[in-house]
Amino acid sequence: MPDRWPHGSTLSAHRAFVVHFATAGRATRRRYAGRAEHLPSGRVARFSSIKELLAFFATVLDAGPTDPDGQARDESSHPRGRR
Numbered sequence: 001m002p003d004r005w006p007h008g009s010t011l012s013a014h015r016a017f018v019v020h021f022a023t024a025g026r027a028t029r030r031r032y033a034g035r036a037e038h039l040p041s042g043r044v045a046r047f048s049s050i051k052e053l054l055a056f057f058a059t060v061l062d063a064g065p066t067d068p069d070g071q072a073r074d075e076s077s078h079p080r081g082r083r
Helices: 051-062
Strands: 018-022 032-038 045-049
Touching: 018 051, 032 051, 045 051
Parallel strands: none
Antiparallel strands: 018 032, 032 045
């Protein structure tokens, strides 16, 4: 697969998330808790496990792309179709 980073990303902005991991508990045990935000829609979820974080990703991505006000958009109206 060719490297496209030097010429721009091939990643879709409609699938962009920010994940903030909280610091909690003892340093000897990994705890995955924090907050995730889907950038295009502004949807936010708090999570206390990797399973919850992945479930949030799946829920948002299964809903499809969003228009500027955060509402799901009909895929058939997008020139490239589903991503």
